[in-house]
Amino acid sequence: MGDGDVILETSRLKIGYPSRKGSDSVVAEDLSLSLxxxxxxxxxxxxxxxxxxxxxxxxxxxxxxxxxxxxxxRDASLMSPKQxxxxxxxxxxxxxxxxxxxxxxxxALGRHPHTRWTGxxxxxxxxxxxxxxxxxxxEDLAARQVGELSDGERQKVMIARxxxxxxxxxxxxxxxxxVDLPRRVELMRILGDLAHRVGIAxxxxxxxxxxxxxxxxxxxxxxxxxxxxVGAPEDLALSGKIGSVFASDKIDWDSEQGGFRLRRETxxxxxxxxxxxxxxxxxxALARMGYVIRSEGDVSLSVTFDDREGDVIxxxxxxxxxxNFRTLDAMVTWIKxxxxxxxxxxxxxx
Amino acid sequence: MSGSNKVNATLxxxxxxxxxxxxxxxxxxxxxxxxxxxxxxxxxxxxxGSLFGAGEIDPVISGIVLDFRLPRALTALLAGAALAASGLxxxxxxxxxxADPFVLGVNSGASLGVAVVLLLLAPSGxxxxxxLQFSGHLLIVLxxxxxxxxxxxxxxxxxxxxxxxSLLILGLMISYGIGSLVSILMFYSxxxxxxxxxxxxxxxxxxxxxxxxxVFAPVVLLGLSxxxxxxxxxxxxxxxxxxxxxxxxxxxxxxxxxxxxASLLAGVVTGFCGPIGFLGIAAPxxxxxxxxxxEHRILVPASMLVGGLVALTADLIAKAPGLESTLxxxxxxxxxGAPVIMAALLRQRNLGKVFG
Numbered sequence: 289m290g291d292g293d294v295i296l297e298t299s300r301l302k303i304g305y306p307s308r309k310g311s312d313s314v315v316a317e318d319l320s321l322s323l324x325x326x327x328x329x330x331x332x333x334x335x336x337x338x339x340x341x342x343x344x345x346x347x348x349x350x351x352x353x354x355x356x357x358x359x360x361x362r363d364a365s366l367m368s369p370k371q372x373x374x375x376x377x378x379x380x381x382x383x384x385x386x387x388x389x390x391x392x393x394x395x396a397l398g399r400h401p402h403t404r405w406t407g408x409x410x411x412x413x414x415x416x417x418x419x420x421x422x423x424x425x426x427e428d429l430a431a432r433q434v435g436e437l438s439d440g441e442r443q444k445v446m447i448a449r450x451x452x453x454x455x456x457x458x459x460x461x462x463x464x465x466x467v468d469l470p471r472r473v474e475l476m477r478i479l480g481d482l483a484h485r486v487g488i489a490x491x492x493x494x495x496x497x498x499x500x501x502x503x504x505x506x507x508x509x510x511x512x513x514x515x516x517x518v519g520a521p522e523d524l525a526l527s528g529k530i531g532s533v534f535a536s537d538k539i540d541w542d543s544e545q546g547g548f549r550l551r552r553e554t555x556x557x558x559x560x561x562x563x564x565x566x567x568x569x570x571x572x573a574l575a576r577m578g579y580v581i582r583s584e585g586d587v588s589l590s591v592t593f594d595d596r597e598g599d600v601i602x603x604x605x606x607x608x609x610x611x612n613f614r615t616l617d618a619m620v621t622w623i624k625x626x627x628x629x630x631x632x633x634x635x636x637x638x
Numbered sequence: 639m640s641g642s643n644k645v646n647a648t649l650x651x652x653x654x655x656x657x658x659x660x661x662x663x664x665x666x667x668x669x670x671x672x673x674x675x676x677x678x679x680x681x682x683x684x685x686x687g688s689l690f691g692a693g694e695i696d697p698v699i700s701g702i703v704l705d706f707r708l709p710r711a712l713t714a715l716l717a718g719a720a721l722a723a724s725g726l727x728x729x730x731x732x733x734x735x736x737a738d739p740f741v742l743g744v745n746s747g748a749s750l751g752v753a754v755v756l757l758l759l760a761p762s763g764x765x766x767x768x769x770l771q772f773s774g775h776l777l778i779v780l781x782x783x784x785x786x787x788x789x790x791x792x793x794x795x796x797x798x799x800x801x802x803x804s805l806l807i808l809g810l811m812i813s814y815g816i817g818s819l820v821s822i823l824m825f826y827s828x829x830x831x832x833x834x835x836x837x838x839x840x841x842x843x844x845x846x847x848x849x850x851x852x853v854f855a856p857v858v859l860l861g862l863s864x865x866x867x868x869x870x871x872x873x874x875x876x877x878x879x880x881x882x883x884x885x886x887x888x889x890x891x892x893x894x895x896x897x898x899x900a901s902l903l904a905g906v907v908t909g910f911c912g913p914i915g916f917l918g919i920a921a922p923x924x925x926x927x928x929x930x931x932x933e934h935r936i937l938v939p940a941s942m943l944v945g946g947l948v949a950l951t952a953d954l955i956a957k958a959p960g961l962e963s964t965l966x967x968x969x970x971x972x973x974x975g976a977p978v979i980m981a982a983l984l985r986q987r988n989l990g991k992v993f994g
Contacts, residue, residue: 408935
């Protein structure tokens with residue numbers, strides 16, 4: 289994708305909240321970002337970094353403190369709200385009305401910038417509404433009352449409403465919050481399809497790092513002082529930038545596993561001999577008990593396994609001996625019992 | 639799918655048209671009944687005769703019909719429509735099912751104006767006819783409208799500075815503040831002065847003369863017709879101001895336009911007829927229940943019709959035809975309005991969640 293596909297571009301953008309007394313509270317400044325058609329961008333960052341402020345500023349809901357937002361090469365601040373509404377549509381975390389609204393009529397509100405003053409729908413409006421419902425897989429919900437929908441279904445309908453607006457940029461603030469994992473994956477697939485097949489630019493903020501790493505074309509990683517790293521998820525993971533933003537004194541970024549790891553105060557080392565699926569889940573089980581897996585150096589226990597077409601036998605070797613297990617659960621229980629014997633839990637003071 | 643939706647849409651539009659026709663017909667009947675019945679018993683034939691100037695009619699009787707009953711009925715129709723439309727707009731903009739035309743304190747502004755005239759100026763020697771029916775009433779209209787306009791002006795200035803929820807709270811606080819000023823004035827007033835203040839506060843469509851109606855009707859009709867270009871914007875406001883902005887609505891100017899015209903309607907009605915409660919809340923809810931929609935192109939005209947209908951009915955009951963005395967209008971609107979809202983809520987439980 290070349291530069292010709294850029295639909296939103298910021299230069300030296302400064303966002304935050306204006307104050308009457310002169311000193312604005314700045315959330316982030318000097319932002320130079322761009323969105324391309326056909327691209328799914330995930331904005332990630334810790335709570336309080338200013339993701340929502342950035343989302344609202346780019347969507348034109350809050351005015352930036354300084355700098356330029358260009359939509360299709362034109363200065364957005366010079367556009368009328370209506371012109372902007374034809375380029376950008378949003379899904380927000382704001383509560384939605386639930387009484388007296390069918391999903392269809394909620395989606396129909398998205399036609400607002402295209403209908404005449406009565407808001408009466410023409411055939412082309414109805415076609416677009418039906419298309420939007422179909423694209424998000426919500427055509428069966430059309431006649432349902434919005435109040436009766438589940439969180440995931442309602443989110444689909446809100447995305448359909450934004451699509452009915454016929455804009456080239458779709459901006460979503462935490463669309464997957466309050467939605468369970470299968471529905472979250474489904475929503476991300478829908479948003480990815482919208483970017484890749486329909487060709488609109490999709491920007492969403494999310495807390496779900498793992499899902500974003502798997503689905504996004506580009507990540508915007510915002511740290512706690514409002515600086516943004518931009519790149520393909522895999523590049524950002526390899527360069528350790530994801531780790532530097534999210535890691536804290538409680539968790540570490542594990543680039544090999546592609547996920548985060550709880551940090552423990554006492555460090556115990558273990559070795560797992562072998563690879564493949566069984567090895568992965570064995571490591572996870574040991575990590576859960578606070579073991580750091582290393583392939584060289586001193587370890588307090590070493591695990592080998594024998595995989596005979598699904599029948600796995602694990603062998604755990606300690607300094608003092610070894611033992612065999614048929615399930616990971618049995619292995620974990622046994623190791624835990626040993627650890628308890630070594631370090632009896634502190635009794636609370638009476 | 640496209641075809642069946644089109645059929646459904648046509649069906650729904652047909653149902654709407656039928657409901658409108660029925661509503662309009664019932665309103666017309668109640669309008670005629672309102673002109674026909676009153677404290678004096680006048681045969682239907684003579685009422686028609688007075689209206690159309692046919693036949694030999696006693697000038698006293700035709701005077702009652704033409705100069706008292708007709709302006710009164712038309713006032714009730716317009717005032718009801720204005721209050722209902724105003725209440726609908728307030729509910730939509732504040733996304734609150736309990737908002738009414740007076741939520742921003744417009745009626746307390748009016749009542750302060752009236753209290754100042756009746757309780758403060760009159761005792762201290764300002765020339766007021768003892769009988770407040772005619773020239774005195776005009777002064778009250780001016781005071782009430784002026785008071786409402788003053789509060790409205792303050793609110794529109796505030797509306798540019800704060801968000802809509804803060805504005806709602808500010809309006810309530812202004813109401814309480816002005817209410818306490820009024821009660822201080824009442825505390826120091828003589829009983830006979832209080833009596834005329836109370837009779838204003840009960841509401842009355844019957845004080846309207848033709849010369850006043852010639853001012854009242856154009857202002858209300860202007861305010862009502864200003865709503866028609868706002869249907870779509872009101873629909874967008876149902877999703878909240880942020881979504882409205884994202885759909886291309888100029889939120890601040892739209893908010894000022896909507897609140898301005900809603901308060902103007904409520905202020906004018908309060909000025910001429912006194913503070914009439916409940917219509918503004920009840921009529922929009924009844925229409926949502928009746929039409930099962932939140933679309934304003936349906937709800938605005940429907941609320942106007944239902945508001946006029948309820949006002950005419952309440953006035954008819956308040957006149958207590960055939961009985962010696964009359965009832966206070968505000969008591970009747972609440973007696974009709976409260977059960978309507980309760981029934982609608984019980985039949986349609988999600989009415990309270992209209993605004994998310």
